[in-house]
Amino acid sequence: MGERSPPPAGRRTRLVSSLVLGQRACEVALDPERGALEWTEQPQPRGGRESCAVPISEIIAVEETEIDKKQCNSGKWQKMAKPHAFTASRPKHLLVYINPYGGKKQGEKIYEQKVAPLFSLASISTDVIVTERANHARDNLLEVNLEKYDGVVCVGGDGMFNEVMHGLIGRTQKDSGIDQNNPKAPLVQCNIRIGIIPAGSTDCVCYSTVGINDPVTSALHIIVGDTQPLDVSSVHHHDTLLKYFVSLLGYGFYGDILKDSEGKRWMGPVRYDLSGFKTFLSHHYYEGTISLLPASHAVGSPRDKKHCRSGCHICKQSKQRLEIEQKKNGGEIKGDDEGEWKVIRGKFLAINIANISCACPRSPKGLAPAAHLADGSSDLILVRKCSRFNFLRYLIRHTNRDDQKLARGESWPDFHCGMKLTFPSKNQAAKGVTGHTWPCTAAFDFSFVEVYRIKKFQFTSKHLEDGDCDAKKMQKNRFGHFCRDHPACCCIPPSSTWNCDGETLDCSTIEVTVHCQLMKLFARGIERNSTLEAVQRQLC
Numbered sequence: 001m002g003e004r005s006p007p008p009a010g011r012r013t014r015l016v017s018s019l020v021l022g023q024r025a026c027e028v029a030l031d032p033e034r035g036a037l038e039w040t041e042q043p044q045p046r047g048g049r050e051s052c053a054v055p056i057s058e059i060i061a062v063e064e065t066e067i068d069k070k071q072c073n074s075g076k077w078q079k080m081a082k083p084h085a086f087t088a089s090r091p092k093h094l095l096v097y098i099n100p101y102g103g104k105k106q107g108e109k110i111y112e113q114k115v116a117p118l119f120s121l122a123s124i125s126t127d128v129i130v131t132e133r134a135n136h137a138r139d140n141l142l143e144v145n146l147e148k149y150d151g152v153v154c155v156g157g158d159g160m161f162n163e164v165m166h167g168l169i170g171r172t173q174k175d176s177g178i179d180q181n182n183p184k185a186p187l188v189q190c191n192i193r194i195g196i197i198p199a200g201s202t203d204c205v206c207y208s209t210v211g212i213n214d215p216v217t218s219a220l221h222i223i224v225g226d227t228q229p230l231d232v233s234s235v236h237h238h239d240t241l242l243k244y245f246v247s248l249l250g251y252g253f254y255g256d257i258l259k260d261s262e263g264k265r266w267m268g269p270v271r272y273d274l275s276g277f278k279t280f281l282s283h284h285y286y287e288g289t290i291s292l293l294p295a296s297h298a299v300g301s302p303r304d305k306k307h308c309r310s311g312c313h314i315c316k317q318s319k320q321r322l323e324i325e326q327k328k329n330g331g332e333i334k335g336d337d338e339g340e341w342k343v344i345r346g347k348f349l350a351i352n353i354a355n356i357s358c359a360c361p362r363s364p365k366g367l368a369p370a371a372h373l374a375d376g377s378s379d380l381i382l383v384r385k386c387s388r389f390n391f392l393r394y395l396i397r398h399t400n401r402d403d404q405k406l407a408r409g410e411s412w413p414d415f416h417c418g419m420k421l422t423f424p425s426k427n428q429a430a431k432g433v434t435g436h437t438w439p440c441t442a443a444f445d446f447s448f449v450e451v452y453r454i455k456k457f458q459f460t461s462k463h464l465e466d467g468d469c470d471a472k473k474m475q476k477n478r479f480g481h482f483c484r485d486h487p488a489c490c491c492i493p494p495s496s497t498w499n500c501d502g503e504t505l506d507c508s509t510i511e512v513t514v515h516c517q518l519m520k521l522f523a524r525g526i527e528r529n530s531t532l533e534a535v536q537r538q539l540c
């Protein structure tokens with residue numbers, strides 16, 4: 001490569017060279033201003049020039065280089081010594097945990113065939129542990145020497161991610177002398193990033209942070225060293241930490257699905273469909289008291305039409321406002337008495353707390369489409385007792401697949417502007433039809449659905465007023481109460497269970513606190529679809 005012309009004052013040198021590939025000649029340029037490697041085909045006799053560019057930060061590897069002319073002629077090449085020199089934030093050494101039993105039990109195969117070759121191409125070295133039991137990864141993380149790693153990778157589903165996250169959060173708090181059992185303790189952020197290679201049943205955390213559950217895409221985010229901060233919520237029963245969660249904490253419908261699906265794990269992901277159908281038919285509702293502390297610092301609302309995307313300014317602003325709020329409080333997280341608590345009593349089919357959108361292949365927009373990855377708040381969705389038909393209407397709205405591509409004649413329900421867009425067919429276009437829109441209702445637009453953006457939450461089941469979690473007592477109640485409102489069943493279970501990132505919790509009386517940006521992932525959030533969003537902007 002050689003310098004073509006001196007750069008104007010203040011501009012950095014642009015390196016330009018010619019490259020011949022077979023019959024095709026290209027002009028290749030390294031542009032420091034754009035931070036990109038560009039190549040342009042030489043003008044063709046009959047056509048124009050084609051130009052491409054790739055950001056330098058996204059080049060995976062520069063594998064081979066010429067040493068000198070002689071060796072080049074003899075066909076000898078040399079590996080570059082430091083391909084990591086491209087960017088500073090790339091990992092060099094990773095600790096990998098594989099759950100061989102997650103999802104369709106393909107974790108090891110996915111890692112070996114799709115991920116390991118890419119890591120090797122990018123000169124990333126790995127220590128790989130195939131787990132032998134539940135909590136193997138968590139326990140290992142509590143004692144392993146983490147200093148030699150630039151990140152931890154988990155191959156599996158949300159349960160596996162949750163396990164690795166517990167290991168890292170637990171380790172960080174232990175090293176900092178923080179008592180995790182104290183619900184008011186300000187937790188210390190984990191600085192080591194987690195990469196998720198999706199190989200589970202729901203893969204919600206991966207899908208909601210990357211936009212797809214594809215192992216290769218996730219591996220590339222790890223290799224280029226992307227960073228995405230992530231909110232984590234803690235769940236306590238009085239002064240005992242029960243669990244942390246990142247995706248869904250669900251009581252009623254999603255808790256019952258999980259409980260029913262536990263014995264069907266051998267079926268793989270399809271267990272959720274079967275248990276989902278069964279739980280839908282049982283149509284159980286649960287009575288209880290909810291107390292919530294609204295997220296006054298949060299910039300957005302759960303009904304926003306604009307969703308959390310790469311580099312989200314709402315997450316940045318909310319974090320700043322939270323820090324200001326905490327500084328005013330002498331660095332402490334606000335006490336329970338700060339802000340105005342709201343108390344809601346009722347009969348609920350589902351109580352869902354979504355830390356993030358909870359988008360997944362079954363629900364591409366998620367249970368809480370406007371929830372943010374890193375704003376220090378969760379979206380609380382209350383589905384009150386309603387008819388089976390109405391509950392089905394609510395559920396179906398979650399399965400909406402307003403996909404990235406809009407083919408001719410296809411419709412695209414667009415929650416960003418609350419309208420549904422139809423792209424005209426060729427015949428329509430020929431007749432001058434330009435496409436049309438009509439209102440499109442979101443899953444929250446039902447009288448029996450309420451949504452709140454919260455930073456703290458408490459729940460007490462009506463049947464466990466004293467807050468204990470005596471399973472025997474629950475079991476006794478389960479068969480002692482005869483159903484008044486459900487002709488199809490013989491009893492109402494007094495309590496459901498909480499589904500916490502796909503793990504059941506033993507207590508129904510809980511207290512939840514959102515911890516802003518407690519974790520970091522190798523991800524960059526869902527990227528904007530520039531073409532579609534440009535169309536939307538024109539329409540809105």
Ligand SMILES: CCCCCCCCCCCCC/C=C/[C@@H](O)[C@H](COP(=O)(O)O)NC(=O)CCCCC
Nearest residue numbers: 157158159200201202203204248272276363501502
């Ligand atoms: C009768 C029709 C039902 C249609 C429901 C469609 C809506 C599905 C929304 C799913 C939201 C999922 C939120 C994420 C939960 C995961 O954390 C959890 C554990 O995942 P994994 O470890 O990968 O297995 N998954 C679930 O709880 C499964 C919920 C399945 C619901 C059908």
Ligand SMILES: Nc1ncnc2c1ncn2[C@@H]1O[C@H](COP(=O)(O)OP(=O)(O)O)[C@@H](O)[C@H]1O
Nearest residue numbers: 102103131132133134156157158159160200201
């Ligand atoms: N080797 C193992 N044997 C049994 N369970 C395991 C093993 N490794 C991890 N687990 C547990 O399996 C649970 C589910 O794993 P996950 O990868 O999320 O699969 P899925 O998405 O199918 O639920 C996690 O809670 C994790 O703790």
Ligand SMILES: [Ca+2]
Nearest residue numbers: 231355372377
């Ligand atoms: Ca959030």
